[in-house]
Amino acid sequence: MAGSGTAHLRDDPNVLVRVEHMVVEFPISGGRVHAVSDVSFDLVEGETLGIVGESGCGKSTTARAVIQMPRPTSGNVFFRGTDLTTLPSEALRQVRPDLQMIFQDPISSLNPRRTVRDIIAEGLRVWGSRGTWTPERIDELMAAVGIDPRYGERKPHQFSGGQCQRISIARALVLDPKVIICDEPVSALDVSVQAQILNLLEDMKERYGVSLMFISHDLSVVKNISDRVMVMYMGKVCEVAGSDDLFARPAHPYTRALMAAIPGRHSDDDDDGVLEGELPSAIDPPTGCRFHTRCPHSQQICKTTEPEIRGIGDGHFVACHFPQVAGVE
Amino acid sequence: MGRVVRRTGFAIILLLTVSALTFGAMNLLGDPLFNILGPAAADTTPAGVERIEAARAEYHLDDPLPVRYLRWLGDLVQGDLGVQFSSAGQPPVADLVVERLPRTAVLLVLAQLMATVIAIPWALLAAPRVDSWFDRLSTVSTFLVVALPNFALGVLLKYVFAIRLGWFPQTYTADAPLPDRFHQLLLPALTIALPAAAVYQRLLRDDLVSTLQEEFILMARSKGLSRARILFRHALRPSLFSFVTVFGLTTGALIGGSLVVENIFRIPGLGSAIVEAVVREDFPVVLAIVVVVASVFIVVNFVVDAVYAVIDPRIRR
Amino acid sequence: MTSTDTGTVTVTEVGASTPDPGTRLGRLFWVSVAWIVIVTVAAALAPWLPIDDPDAIGGDSGLDTALTAPSWNAWFGTDTLARDVFARTVHGARVSLVVGLVAIVLGLAVGGTLGILAGYVRGAFDRVVTFLFVVLLSFPSLVLAILITSLLDRGLVTIAVTLGVLGIAPVGRVARSATIQYAERDFVRAARMIGSSHRRIIVRELLPNVAAPMGSLALLGMALAIVAEGGLAFLGLSVSEGSTWGKLILDGSQTQTLTDAPWVAFAPIAMLFMTVLALNLAGDRLRRLGDVRTSAI
Ligand SMILES: Nc1ncnc2c1ncn2[C@@H]1O[C@H](COP(=O)(O)OP(=O)(O)OP(=O)(O)O)[C@@H](O)[C@H]1O
Ligand code: SF4
Ligand SMILES: [Mg+2]
Numbered sequence: 001m002a003g004s005g006t007a008h009l010r011d012d013p014n015v016l017v018r019v020e021h022m023v024v025e026f027p028i029s030g031g032r033v034h035a036v037s038d039v040s041f042d043l044v045e046g047e048t049l050g051i052v053g054e055s056g057c058g059k060s061t062t063a064r065a066v067i068q069m070p071r072p073t074s075g076n077v078f079f080r081g082t083d084l085t086t087l088p089s090e091a092l093r094q095v096r097p098d099l100q101m102i103f104q105d106p107i108s109s110l111n112p113r114r115t116v117r118d119i120i121a122e123g124l125r126v127w128g129s130r131g132t133w134t135p136e137r138i139d140e141l142m143a144a145v146g147i148d149p150r151y152g153e154r155k156p157h158q159f160s161g162g163q164c165q166r167i168s169i170a171r172a173l174v175l176d177p178k179v180i181i182c183d184e185p186v187s188a189l190d191v192s193v194q195a196q197i198l199n200l201l202e203d204m205k206e207r208y209g210v211s212l213m214f215i216s217h218d219l220s221v222v223k224n225i226s227d228r229v230m231v232m233y234m235g236k237v238c239e240v241a242g243s244d245d246l247f248a249r250p251a252h253p254y255t256r257a258l259m260a261a262i263p264g265r266h267s268d269d270d271d272d273g274v275l276e277g278e279l280p281s282a283i284d285p286p287t288g289c290r291f292h293t294r295c296p297h298s299q300q301i302c303k304t305t306e307p308e309i310r311g312i313g314d315g316h317f318v319a320c321h322f323p324q325v326a327g328v329e
Numbered sequence: 330m331g332r333v334v335r336r337t338g339f340a341i342i343l344l345l346t347v348s349a350l351t352f353g354a355m356n357l358l359g360d361p362l363f364n365i366l367g368p369a370a371a372d373t374t375p376a377g378v379e380r381i382e383a384a385r386a387e388y389h390l391d392d393p394l395p396v397r398y399l400r401w402l403g404d405l406v407q408g409d410l411g412v413q414f415s416s417a418g419q420p421p422v423a424d425l426v427v428e429r430l431p432r433t434a435v436l437l438v439l440a441q442l443m444a445t446v447i448a449i450p451w452a453l454l455a456a457p458r459v460d461s462w463f464d465r466l467s468t469v470s471t472f473l474v475v476a477l478p479n480f481a482l483g484v485l486l487k488y489v490f491a492i493r494l495g496w497f498p499q500t501y502t503a504d505a506p507l508p509d510r511f512h513q514l515l516l517p518a519l520t521i522a523l524p525a526a527a528v529y530q531r532l533l534r535d536d537l538v539s540t541l542q543e544e545f546i547l548m549a550r551s552k553g554l555s556r557a558r559i560l561f562r563h564a565l566r567p568s569l570f571s572f573v574t575v576f577g578l579t580t581g582a583l584i585g586g587s588l589v590v591e592n593i594f595r596i597p598g599l600g601s602a603i604v605e606a607v608v609r610e611d612f613p614v615v616l617a618i619v620v621v622v623a624s625v626f627i628v629v630n631f632v633v634d635a636v637y638a639v640i641d642p643r644i645r646r
Numbered sequence: 647m648t649s650t651d652t653g654t655v656t657v658t659e660v661g662a663s664t665p666d667p668g669t670r671l672g673r674l675f676w677v678s679v680a681w682i683v684i685v686t687v688a689a690a691l692a693p694w695l696p697i698d699d700p701d702a703i704g705g706d707s708g709l710d711t712a713l714t715a716p717s718w719n720a721w722f723g724t725d726t727l728a729r730d731v732f733a734r735t736v737h738g739a740r741v742s743l744v745v746g747l748v749a750i751v752l753g754l755a756v757g758g759t760l761g762i763l764a765g766y767v768r769g770a771f772d773r774v775v776t777f778l779f780v781v782l783l784s785f786p787s788l789v790l791a792i793l794i795t796s797l798l799d800r801g802l803v804t805i806a807v808t809l810g811v812l813g814i815a816p817v818g819r820v821a822r823s824a825t826i827q828y829a830e831r832d833f834v835r836a837a838r839m840i841g842s843s844h845r846r847i848i849v850r851e852l853l854p855n856v857a858a859p860m861g862s863l864a865l866l867g868m869a870l871a872i873v874a875e876g877g878l879a880f881l882g883l884s885v886s887e888g889s890t891w892g893k894l895i896l897d898g899s900q901t902q903t904l905t906d907a908p909w910v911a912f913a914p915i916a917m918l919f920m921t922v923l924a925l926n927l928a929g930d931r932l933r934r935l936g937d938v939r940t941s942a943i
Binding site: 343346347350351354355358472473475476477478479480481483484485487488492499500580581582584585586588589592593600603604607608610612615619622623626627 | 777780781783784785786787788789792793794795796797798869873876877880881882883892895896898899901904905908911912915918919922923926927
């Protein structure tokens with residue numbers, strides 16, 4: 001896969017976030033890590049965008065580059081039409097409350113030395129009230145995310161992982177953000193707790209009108225929560241489609257391989273076996289389509305020419321020379 | 330190889346920085362003219378002024394500081410550390426350093442040897458018996474010894490072994506025959522060695538305890554190897570690596586300790602030399618000794634680092 | 647923790663009901679603290695305590711004779727000038743403790759600030775600060791102290807500041823590595839997302855975490871400063887005015903005095919030893935507690 005191109009970007013007036021040709025590279029001794037290479041996508045108000053891919057494909061880096069931590073190496077990130085990549089740091093700080101984030105590691109997410117109430121109310125101390133929430137209503141917010149307000153004076157280590165994620169969600173909500181980026185918010189939790197947190201996120205999204213970018217390496221988690229899903233491989237976009245559409249007719253060989261790996265799901269193509277071969281090095285990624293070293297459908301052209309993202313109907317886009325769609329080949 | 334070059338370069342930069350800082354501090358905070366002429370620098374009689382002018386010219390005191398530093402450094406590299414202005418005849422500082430340095434060096438080497446010789450068997454006895462009365466007693470004693478400053482320990486040892494028991498002389502005689510001088514150094518060396526031994530024991534013991542729980546030790550044990558053999562051949566050797574690093578770092582504290590202990594036992598080493606020089610305000614001597622001692626410390630750590638790199642098990646594997 | 651279907655969750659308390667030796671400070675810690683408090687209070691109130699004038703020859707009554715052994719009348723005996731050794735030891739604590747306190751406050755303020763900034767800002771500033779620490783550590787500490795005191799006067803402030811300079815690099819290194827460790831955690835990222843300024847992040851998010859390891863270091867550092875003052879005293883380079891434990895021990899260690907009246911040296915040695923031991927024990931205990939807390943997180 002490899003997909004560069006912007007065919008999948010929408011001309012909707014309600015686009016909140018629009019990322020164009022974003023590149024993030026980390027210089028290291030002996031080269032540079034190509035963590036994100038020319039990725040574009042957008043997020044429309046009220047939508048949940050799922051981002052999936054194997055560990056190390058650049059999901060977290062993408063999320064962080066959207067919020068300019070660190071700033072991307074090149075490309076643009078527009079939030080409501082403002083390019084964040086060129087915004088001076090003070091102006092950026094003013095925008096930040098609108099873009100909040102929830103992290104994977106519930107323990108590392110919360111300052112161990114501060115009380116839960118303090119952690120949640122911190123945003124109000126920096127900015128004052130921005131709308132819904134005020135210092136007097138912190139108890140209400142705690143209750144809304146499922147933390148008993150009586151425990152407000154406790155420290156994070158007295159809570160379980162799932163509760164810590166609830167606290168993180170409250171901290172993100174207190175500033176009435178427009179977008180919450182969730183970087184694998186349930187990966188560190190027990191399966192039994194995962195569903196509760198996912199439900200809470202959906203609830204909060206409805207109730208407070210936020211849009212979500214939801215990152216996960218787990219397709220089945222992404223499937224239920226997302227309106228639209230973007231599949232990534234080695235810092236590139238493979239496929240973008242509505243959630244149901246993507247699961248009904250995955251077109252990219254990599255997406256198909258991911259789905260074949262979901263237990264209990266049957267593939268209609270014997271080629272879509274479990275992924276074989278090593279993940280190539282992000283320091284020296286493959287030429288052409290980055291997936292060609294592991295793709296069962298790879299041809300000569302895949303080694304030399306990077307496929308452009310193109311539409312295959314119904315808002316379904318794929319970056320592959322040979323998408324696995326009936327009628328196309 | 331790249332590592333060796335980098336480390337060497339760093340040590341050299343460090344040596345230059347340390348000497349430049351010392352030289353700069355001496356010349357900016359002190360009065361270099363005073364350093365050379367002593368009280369005569371304040372002489373305002375015509376003859377005095379003439380001497381001052383002559384000294385200014387001779388020592389290029391009107392040159393900018395960096396130039397003077399480079400000149401001083403050039404001299405230093407050739408073994409010229411200036412003159413002791415406050416002593417009759419203004420003998421070279423180098424003579425003093427050459428006379429005093431060996432005593433301090435012998436004292437230090439002796440102390441490090443003693444500390445090692447005490448610490449290793451002590452740790453080997455304690456480690457296999459974790460939490461036994463012996464191990465607990467060892468831990469408590471290391472705490473007590475570390476809390477006893479070297480000068481206090483020196484006074485106590487001097488009182489017990491030199492004054493009450495009379496096993497050792499109370500002071501050092503520079504012109505005594507070699508075996509006597511060695512004997513005279515034992516008590517001061519022990520004063521420096523005991524706290525270091527306590528630190529080494531604690532470190533080695535902790536390290537040995539965790540090594541003894543590792544898989545390859547359990548395997549050796551299941552093969553029926555003798556306890557002593559396991560301890561020496563298999564457990565001690567890997568534990569010595571962390572020991573080597575601390576050995577280098579401790580040298581700094583021991584150098585400070587030896588300066589103090591020399592004063593208790595009246596050993597005319599670098600310690601008494603620098604104190605005498607400070608009291609006489611003989612700054613070229615202070616400057617020389619500080620730079621020499623700091624350089625030795627840097628070089629020791631550099632060598633330790635190099636030794637470590639050579640014997641590091643991870644590199645050998 | 648158990649969770650209920652309403653989504654509100656009850657909290658399990660960690661370590662509250664099960665006594666875990668690793669999370670308790672223990673009796674030894676409190677004994678140490680008690681000793682430190684007693685010595686500090688006695689030193690602070692020394693002029694008003696019902697003890698002899700430390701400089702009165704023959705004690706307050708003027709009747710004591712030189713070098714008398716400890717007795718009910720003079721608890722620690724008298725020195726060569728028939729002064730009361732107990733009174734001198736209590737008064738000697740004043741300068742020793744002030745020097746130790748000022749030194750470690752300075753070390754914490756300068757070393758802590760530099761270390762935290764270096765660990766947070768990273769980049770070129772970090773490299774400069776780290777190099778500065780290495781340079782400071784390249785002087786054996788007593789040698790650095792000799793160098794500074796030889797250039798400046800030997801007033802109380804100079805000595806205290808000198809010993810504080812010795813603390814900068816060790817404190818700074820700990821502060822720097824603790825800061826780096828915490829600055830990479832997500833809660834710092836979250837604070838930036840909220841829009842906290844760098845200053846606020848350092849003060850509200852990092853400082854409370856970095857303060858814990860530095861607290862135990864402060865106790866150990868104070869012990870080191872007190873000992874270093876003694877070392878300087880033995881070289882004749884400590885404060886020129888007033889007496890300190892180091893100077894008292896030096897007085898008592900003159901061969902003749904030590905032979906005839908060992909108590910003159912032993913009394914301040916015992917005081918110094920117990921105080922250093924108490925500071926070390928308390929610091930060590932705090933450090934272990936911190937280790938347990940962090941490893942539990
Ligand atoms: N600060 C950094 N310096 C160097 N390389 C980095 C850095 N951050 C990330 N990388 C590299 O960039 C690539 C993408 O990492 P990223 O964390 O974005 O992946 P991910 O998809 O979030 O994976 P995971 O599922 O493990 O969280 C990886 O190869 C990673 O090693
Ligand atoms: S078919 Fe070619 S372009 Fe498509 S994923 Fe496979 S290698 Fe890439
Ligand atoms: Mg990630």
